[in-house]
Amino acid sequence: MIVSTGEGLEAQRTLKYLQGVASGVMVVSHLWAEACMVDKDNVARADKWEVTDEELGGANGPWRARKRKEEGREPLLAGFEVLIEGELEGLDRSSVEDLLNRTGARAVPDKNAFSYTSGVTRLVMVDSTANVGAKVVGKLLRSYRLATVDKDWLLDTLGGHCVRPILHYTLDTVQRKELIRAGYSGPLVE
Secondary structure (H helix, E strand, O other): OEEOEOOOOEEOOOHHHHHHHHHOOOOEEHHHHHHHHHOHHHHHHHHHHEOEEOOOOOEOHHHHHHHHHHOOOOOOOOOEEEEEOOOEOOEOHHHHHHHHHHOOOEEEOOHHHOOOOOOOEEEEEEOOHHHHOHHHHHHHHHHHOOEEEEHHHHHHHHHHOOOOOHHHHOOOOOOHHHHHHOOOOHHHHO
């Protein structure tokens, strides 16, 4: 997949870019195509123009996603179930569901659709936890054992191709010990 970049090979997060990273395909700069016009030997050197994530300061998520797929490892978000609550600014629901699916996660239509089996990580994703409010976020965590994250959790997880900690993408009122009590572990609570 070819995307537009500057000389630093950092890609802006377009839906096309996110879909490419989520799919584990090689994402290269348009500068590769230009270099191929000058020297056809560059066709075989596409990896030298592989992009990085601009919003994460050059994180190599695209490379990491591609390597994971080439190595036959399970998708990054395998075992995740995500409830998309409300509208997400800049992304329509079907596009978010597609990104989740490409990374191995399952989108659920409502709280009752979570499987609640061991080994499944359940999240509620909203546009902004600040707009949802502490009362709702707290109730979901305490009553349903569901952590609520901003949509940026997914975008940063994809862009860097590593699961991001919940605490950076939820309200300051949520504490690590509450997440652990609700069953969250590993990189989600680091």
